[in-house]
Amino acid sequence: MSHHLIAKSLKFQAVGPFDLRVESGKCLAVVGPSGAGKSLLLKMLADLIPHEGTCSLDGVDARSIPAPHWRRSLRYCAAEPGWWAPTIGAHFRDPGAARLACPSLRLDPALIDAAPERASTGERQRLALLRSMEDDPAFLLLDEPSSALDETSTGLMETLLEDAMHRGMGLILASHDRRQVARLAHDILEIART
Amino acid sequence: MTPGFTPIELALAAGLVLFSAGLSLALKLGIHRSLLLAALRMTVQLLLVGLLLRAIFSSGSAWLTLGLIVIMIGAASYEVGARQRRRLRGGWTFLVSGAAVSSSTLLVAVFALASLSSSQDWTAPAVVIPIAGIILGSAMNAASIGIGSLLETISAERVGIEARLALGHTMRQATDPLLRRAIHTGTIPVVNQMAGAGIITLPGIMSGQVLAGFDPLAAAQSQIFLMFLLCAASVGSVVIAVFLTLRRLGDDRQRLRLDRLEAARA
Numbered sequence: 001m002s003h004h005l006i007a008k009s010l011k012f013q014a015v016g017p018f019d020l021r022v023e024s025g026k027c028l029a030v031v032g033p034s035g036a037g038k039s040l041l042l043k044m045l046a047d048l049i050p051h052e053g054t055c056s057l058d059g060v061d062a063r064s065i066p067a068p069h070w071r072r073s074l075r076y077c078a079a080e081p082g083w084w085a086p087t088i089g090a091h092f093r094d095p096g097a098a099r100l101a102c103p104s105l106r107l108d109p110a111l112i113d114a115a116p117e118r119a120s121t122g123e124r125q126r127l128a129l130l131r132s133m134e135d136d137p138a139f140l141l142l143d144e145p146s147s148a149l150d151e152t153s154t155g156l157m158e159t160l161l162e163d164a165m166h167r168g169m170g171l172i173l174a175s176h177d178r179r180q181v182a183r184l185a186h187d188i189l190e191i192a193r194t
Numbered sequence: 195m196t197p198g199f200t201p202i203e204l205a206l207a208a209g210l211v212l213f214s215a216g217l218s219l220a221l222k223l224g225i226h227r228s229l230l231l232a233a234l235r236m237t238v239q240l241l242l243v244g245l246l247l248r249a250i251f252s253s254g255s256a257w258l259t260l261g262l263i264v265i266m267i268g269a270a271s272y273e274v275g276a277r278q279r280r281r282l283r284g285g286w287t288f289l290v291s292g293a294a295v296s297s298s299t300l301l302v303a304v305f306a307l308a309s310l311s312s313s314q315d316w317t318a319p320a321v322v323i324p325i326a327g328i329i330l331g332s333a334m335n336a337a338s339i340g341i342g343s344l345l346e347t348i349s350a351e352r353v354g355i356e357a358r359l360a361l362g363h364t365m366r367q368a369t370d371p372l373l374r375r376a377i378h379t380g381t382i383p384v385v386n387q388m389a390g391a392g393i394i395t396l397p398g399i400m401s402g403q404v405l406a407g408f409d410p411l412a413a414a415q416s417q418i419f420l421m422f423l424l425c426a427a428s429v430g431s432v433v434i435a436v437f438l439t440l441r442r443l444g445d446d447r448q449r450l451r452l453d454r455l456e457a458a459r460a
Contacts, residue, residue, distance in 0.1 A: 046360060047447050067448040072362035082357030084371070131361065 003138045005074070005170060009053035010044045012037070017053060018044075020172075020189055022139065027161075027171040029185035031178070036193045038174035039079070042141040045172065046076035057138065075137035079144040081128030083116035088127055091116075093134055101130050105156050122148040129157065139170040146180065158184060208233070251320050259319040263326050267296045270334040274435070278338070280345040282442055283456045287341065290438040294337045298430035299330045302423050325423075328399070332384055332424040333431035340380025340432035341439050345455065347372045348443060355450050365444035373436055380432030384425050391421060 002024045009017040015037035022028045030038045044051040047062050047070055055062040055074075062070050089095035089112040102109040105126040111119055119127060125148045132140060140161075146154040161171060161184060175181050181188065211233045218226035250258045274291030281287045303326045310321065348355070351372065358368035391397050392414070396404070399420050403413035443451050 048356065048359060048449055050445070050447075050449065050451075063447075068359075068362040068364050071360055075362075076360040078353070078357065078360065080353065082351075082353035082355070084351065084354035084358060084368075128357075 002168065003058050003170060005045075005055070005057050005139055005172075007045060007053065007055045010041065010055070011052040012040050012044055012049055015040045016044075016051075018189070018191070022170045022172060022187070024138070024168045024170050025165045026186040027165060027173055027184045028187045028189060029181040030172060030174045030189045030191060031176075031181055032191035033193050034176075036191045038191065039143050041191070042076055042143050042172060042174055045141055046071050046074050048076060072135070073138045074141060075132045075139070076141040077128055077132035077143060077145065079125075079147050080121075081124060081131075083124070086115060088112055088114055088116055088119065091127075091131055098127075098130055098134070104160055105130065106153060122150070122153060125149060126153065126157065129160075133160075133164060133169075136164070136167065136169060139172060140164070142171060142173045142175075144174060144176065146175075146177065154180070208237075247319075247323065250323070251318075254319060256317065256319075259322055262323060266327060266330055267292070267299065270295045270299075270330050274334055274338040274341065278342050278345060279458055280349060280455050281458050282439065283454050286442050286454070287439075290442065291334075291337050291341065291435055293438060294431045294435035295330065295333045297434060298333045298427045299326060301430065302329050302333075302427040305426075306419075306423050325420075328420060329423055329427045333427045335383050336380040336428035336432040337435035338380075339383065340376045340436045343379040344372060344376035344436050344439055347375060348440075348450075349452065349455070352450065352452060359448060359450060365440075365448045365450065368450075369440055369444075373440060376436045377432050380436065381428055384428040388421050388425060391417065397421070 004024070005020075005022045007018060007020045009019065011017040018041055020028060030041055032038055040049065043049045044053070045055060047055070047067050057070070057073055083091060085091050089098065092098040092112075095112055099109040099112045102111065107123060107126055107130075111123060111127065116124065125145070129142075129145060142161075145161075146157055149157060158180070165171060171184070173181070173184060211229065215226035215229050218224065218229060246262070250262060271288055271292035274295065275281055275287035278287065282290065303322075306325055306329070307317075307322065310325075348369065355368045355372075359365070387397070392400075397417050397420075400410075400413045400417040403416060404410055442454060445451055
């Protein structure tokens with residue numbers, strides 16, 4: 001099924017206003033200097049922070065549906081993801097499927113039974129990506145997804161994201177990495193520091 | 195005999211506080227200021243209260259009694275937030291603790307006074323005020339500790355909570371472990387108090403009655419009755435306080451609103 005996400009006049013304090021449109025299977029990159037509000041824009045899209053302006057998915061306004069439902073469709077994945085349960089597996093709806101997905105990102109499947117503190121920063125970032133992609137959300141909002149990854153892992157992650165786009169997932173990617181943006185993005189939203 | 199102390203005896207006991215403050219200075223613990231201020235406040239407060247109660251008891255006025263209880267509730271609500279490291283902005287901690295402390299105290303106090311009505315003149319200020327006071331103290335402690343625990347853990351676990359919200363969990367799901375922990379922490383004092391009653395400490399009312407020459411078994415019964423009240427008041431107060439605080443830290447879009455918190459001035 002094809003989806004489209006439209007945001008109009010998104011504004012949080014001095015950040016914004018932003019307007020954007022993304023289709024299923026496409027990647028919109030959000031670029032700009034640190035502090036310009038890339039993360040805040042992604043959080044506004046996921047309705048995680050109070051903001052002005054409107055967002056709609058396939059014509060349905062965010063405020064007309066419960067926020068948890070909205071966020072399951074627009075999955076925000078933080079650069080430094082949070083963990084709350086004793087094992088990594090407990091953070092997944094389906095730990096078995098997560099274990100099977102591990103090798104695609106060069107992750108040891110045994111990590112699924114480990115405590116989050118046992119994984120390295122880069123491993124945690126990849127595990128959080130798998131966690132956010134569970135159940136194929138309509139859109140994935142990625143905040144610096146390869147900030148802690150080496151070149152090989154970054155390549156595997158981009159392959160995973162490209163496959164997801166072929167299946168119809170839309171991406172909004174906040175990234176410092178111009179080459180990554182060139183590899184993945186179909187469209188670019190450039191934002192300046194206010 | 196009436197157990198009364200002479201000013202000399204009180205001065206000797208005050209020496210112990212001074213010694214503690216000296217220890218704080220020597221070990222650089224930084225608690226001497228708050229220790230001395232609290233001791234001074236306590237002395238002035240209790241002496242004034244002694245005078246005030248003497249006047250109210252002899253007047254027997256229901257309105258004066260009610261007025262005093264309202265003031266006590268206000269003070270307890272203020273104290274709940276007074277020493278927190280973090281607070282809800284805009285006086286919300288005061289509102290939340292006021293709601294928690296007053297509703298739990300009033301419910302339990304009405305229950306207590308109603309069950310006492312057969313055996314004593316329960317409308318007498320000398321009965322109403324001490325009972326309300328003891329219950330209020332427990333409710334205040336529980337709310338204060340519960341709110342403190344919640345605000346500390348919610349700030350420490352912000353990233354984990356936000357991750358859960360981002361994955362589509364509700365605020366209720368994302369904060370449930372913290373809520374349980376805060377309520378548990380808030381009820382520890384009263385549980386300890388019950389567990390240690392009689393073995394580790396002879397609780398206040400019982401000590402007072404025994405000192406005043408009551409039969410120890412009768413004194414124990416009063417204490418048991420009172421402990422049950424304190425238990426109910428503590429649980430009620432901490433549950434209300436923690437729920438309301440958590441409500442204030444979320445909004446209708448299931449967001450974590452830590453912007454509604456402020457660090458208290460040191």
